[in-house]
Amino acid sequence: MTDTPSITAAQTPPLPFVLTRHPAPKLSFEFFPPHTEAMAVKLWDAVLRLAPLQPRFVSVTYGAGGSTRARTHETVTRVRRETDLEPAAHLTCIGATREEVDGVARRYWESGIRHIVALRGDAPEAAAPYVPHPGGYPYAVDLVRGLKRIADFEISVAAYPETHPEAKSADADLDHLKQKIDAGAVRAITQYFFDVDVYFRFLDRVRAAGITVPIVPGIMPVSNFAQIVRFSATCGTTVPAWLCDLFEGLDDDPETRKLVGATVAAEQCRLLQAQGIDEFHFYTLNRADLAYAISHVLGARPSKGETPKEGNRP
Numbered sequence: 001m002t003d004t005p006s007i008t009a010a011q012t013p014p015l016p017f018v019l020t021r022h023p024a025p026k027l028s029f030e031f032f033p034p035h036t037e038a039m040a041v042k043l044w045d046a047v048l049r050l051a052p053l054q055p056r057f058v059s060v061t062y063g064a065g066g067s068t069r070a071r072t073h074e075t076v077t078r079v080r081r082e083t084d085l086e087p088a089a090h091l092t093c094i095g096a097t098r099e100e101v102d103g104v105a106r107r108y109w110e111s112g113i114r115h116i117v118a119l120r121g122d123a124p125e126a127a128a129p130y131v132p133h134p135g136g137y138p139y140a141v142d143l144v145r146g147l148k149r150i151a152d153f154e155i156s157v158a159a160y161p162e163t164h165p166e167a168k169s170a171d172a173d174l175d176h177l178k179q180k181i182d183a184g185a186v187r188a189i190t191q192y193f194f195d196v197d198v199y200f201r202f203l204d205r206v207r208a209a210g211i212t213v214p215i216v217p218g219i220m221p222v223s224n225f226a227q228i229v230r231f232s233a234t235c236g237t238t239v240p241a242w243l244c245d246l247f248e249g250l251d252d253d254p255e256t257r258k259l260v261g262a263t264v265a266a267e268q269c270r271l272l273q274a275q276g277i278d279e280f281h282f283y284t285l286n287r288a289d290l291a292y293a294i295s296h297v298l299g300a301r302p303s304k305g306e307t308p309k310e311g312n313r314p
């Protein structure tokens with residue numbers, strides 16, 4: 001006999017989400033347009049791996065300063081042509097006149113692209129302050145209005161649970177989010193965050209402000225922790241001490257980092273799911289493995305034979 005106390009069921013932590021099988025969540029996956037042929041192959045592998053999970057849409061980013069205009073278009077239209085997935089094109093206000101941005105949007109509409117993620121974008125030089133292009137759309141809200149004048153696009157916009165770094169105040173930022181929704185956006189996708197409380201506190205404020213559209217949590221499964229720390233400093237995401245602790249000592253151990261990253265993101269999503277969140281947007285960084293595993297944990301299961309379209313299998 002030892003004096004180790006026995007643990008009874010009554011003493012186990014109240015974690016009903018561990019036991020509950022939730023309905024499959026609504027998923028979306030974000031990719032960036034490839035720079036090289038090798039990256040294009042990797043991207044397409046990731047798209048095809050994730051496709052059977054039947055995401056509601058897959059989105060393709062628009063490089064800083066509009067630098068990937070052609071490659072974003074090519075990637076989005078390839079998704080349209082070669083899969084049954086619903087593609088969404090990111091579009092920004094940076095470095096272009098309204099006419100030029102409108103031209104890009106019209107070409108999307110003509111190519112059958114109906115969903116735009118409308119963003120302001122950032123100055124091409126990371127540290128430079130944002131200055132609207134003369135003759136361009138100054139803010140995302142202006143872009144949303146412009147897009148709605150062109151065609152009846154489905155429009156998603158960005159939201160910031162920890163407040164956009166350039167915002168005058170959290171309330172001003174929320175007000176700007178509301179303007180984007182009032183202008184016709186039907187959902188907001190959040191900047192990534194790590195503490196679920198940050199998201200729920202934001203959601204309370206969003207609902208109190210009268211915004212009723214889905215606020216889809218943006219999930220960043222971390223595999224390269226050092227890179228995430230650098231990026232978080234620029235985009236205003238807090239990297240909590242507990243996360244630093246979990247990645248401590250793993251700088252030269254990418255395999256373990258990946259497993260830790262999947263565990264952290266899966267826990268984060270399960271906590272969100274346990275409190276009623278059933279939509280998730282994954283920043284995939286063009287890798288399927290973590291997003292696939294976490295989606296599986298959340299209850300997503302592959303459908304068979306839906307995508308890609310017949311005749312386009314690799």
Ligand SMILES: Cc1cc2nc3c(=O)[nH]c(=O)nc-3n(C[C@H](O)[C@H](O)[C@H](O)COP(=O)(O)OP(=O)(O)OC[C@H]3O[C@@H](n4cnc5c(N)ncnc54)[C@H](O)[C@@H]3O)c2cc1C
Nearest residue numbers: 061062090119120121139140158164166167173176189191
């Ligand atoms: C889901 C998601 C996807 C993204 N995809 C891309 C991408 O593909 N390409 C890319 O380059 N970047 C992308 N970004 C980054 C985004 O471009 C930057 O975060 C950018 O700094 C802000 O974009 P926004 O659309 O939120 O801007 P806005 O909504 O225009 O807000 C920008 C700032 O201006 C303030 N503001 C808004 N309207 C006004 C106004 N009328 N007057 C004064 N201030 C105002 C806001 O409070 C905020 O501080 C993405 C971000 C997210 C969350």
